[in-house]
Amino acid sequence: MVNHCANPQCCKPLHYLREGRVYVFDVTRPAAGNSERSARRMEHFWLCGVCSETYFLEQVEDRTVRISPRIQRPVSTAVLPYKAPQSIAS
Numbered sequence: 110m111v112n113h114c115a116n117p118q119c120c121k122p123l124h125y126l127r128e129g130r131v132y133v134f135d136v137t138r139p140a141a142g143n144s145e146r147s148a149r150r151m152e153h154f155w156l157c158g159v160c161s162e163t164y165f166l167e168q169v170e171d172r173t174v175r176i177s178p179r180i181q182r183p184v185s186t187a188v189l190p191y192k193a194p195q196s197i198a199s
């Protein structure tokens with residue numbers, strides 16, 4: 110079970126699950142060169158309150174989990190120059 114923040118720069122010990130965000134990922138890896146069926150493995154990850162505001166966790170193709178910064182969306186996207194509507198017949 111998770112006992113500290115998933116951010117390696119932080120590693121804050123987990124005291125209250127209420128704080129921050131818990132992620133559950135399926136980290137089952139296909140057994141290579143092994144005829145045995147790999148057991149499903151769910152892993153819990155926790156980001157503390159501070160880190161979950163700045164980062165989020167995501168799983169990439171090879172089932173590894175990585176921490177990514179939240180993209181701060183610019184408030185105004187691509188402001189186009191305003192063109193006054195032209196009247197057809199003047």
Ligand SMILES: [Zn+2]
Nearest residue numbers: 114119157160
């Ligand atoms: Zn943290």
